Amino acid sequence: MGRTIFSGRWCHGGGERMNTDLFEIIRTTRSMRRLKPDPVPPALIRQVLEAGTAAPSGGNMQAWRFLVVRDPAIKTAVAQWYRRGWHEVVAPRYRSGAPAPGSSRERFDRMLAAAEHLAEHLHEAPVWIVPCLEGGTHTRTSGASIYPAVQNMLLAARALGLGATLTTLYLLFEKEAEAALGLPEGTHSYAILPMGYPLGKFGPVARTAVEDVAFSDRWGERWTEG
């Protein structure tokens, strides 16, 4: 069922042979933007959601709600706003800009091609999880009570052999997209996580070195282990 076998440490438990080592999962949870349309068993969706709800939130208040979307009509209606955001705003910006730090032009172009694929096929992902927050003021730190849950879900999905992506770009058309999602007044979505069995393979993420992004005590003072 799309379970990927890869090198690293092995855990023995539950009669299954499956690498669920945290560090290996973290190291290989890439955004998977090309997905098969095959349905995802509800038992796996549950495991992903449970991982989400284990995350921290301000005062443990868990104002999160997770909309699990499988209805093709809803996905199709929302996906058109995603596609517009991609074609009109995001794609032109990335194509004219520099590649991501730690990435090559070629690798970055491959990412853009995958993102373009996602824009065309988002509605075909068998299941979306849409993490929302009820009420509150929605400041720049309100994400502290929802994106940790998102990351838990991405890691859990990957450990279960499911590909997923964290995307927010449909929010360029927030009003229209959230109306198509049927969100009530005062509730806002923070991402769409399209999820399904991946067409490609999991693999290590490409990032800049820790030394290039960590400072020691004072801004600009490079952190080093030594």
Next chain:
Amino acid sequence: MGRTIFSGRWCHGGGERMNTDLFEIIRTTRSMRRLKPDPVPPALIRQVLEAGTAAPSGGNMQAWRFLVVRDPAIKTAVAQWYRRGWHEVVAPRYRSGAPAPGSSRERFDRMLAAAEHLAEHLHEAPVWIVPCLEGGTHTRTSGASIYPAVQNMLLAARALGLGATLTTLYLLFEKEAEAALGLPEGTHSYAILPMGYPLGKFGPVARTAVEDVAFSDRWGERWTEG
């Protein structure tokens, strides 16, 4: 060295006996607010930071910077704003409100006592990681490019036997606290993660059931596995 042994699946690798099963780690990554002052080996800080940098960010742009604070003078200066935020705003609000969903009054009061302890001892945590974003507009979705990294770091810390907490409440005094952290113009912090060997034990988190927070296709329509 503060490593916690607990039930569950065991991984065999690197000559160590240590449970790093993703689902077990997710299930037991509680906010650890009572920490020993013992220093944290830089090799562990590196593993935590590496886990952070493996997270996704918008367009993989990694505009994150991680300020690793060990200097007691800086911690003391920032902690006073945290303490004021706790005593003047947050503690009165939580004490007069209902306990967190899925928690009892007693358990919630224990959490508040731990948070009060943190307010008094924040500067004594041996190391803080302060995740920041450079530039950008800092909207409610900018957290999508930093809190996934935060969650990776919390999980990695826990897997290494380190306790940590995600807290944002010092940002009630954002200007003063970020000046004390020495952040440059246009850069903002999104949390403080005080980190160290925990005084207490790791254990399962207390949360509401998935069925109470997940909807199927339409808002208010309960998601069930069946």
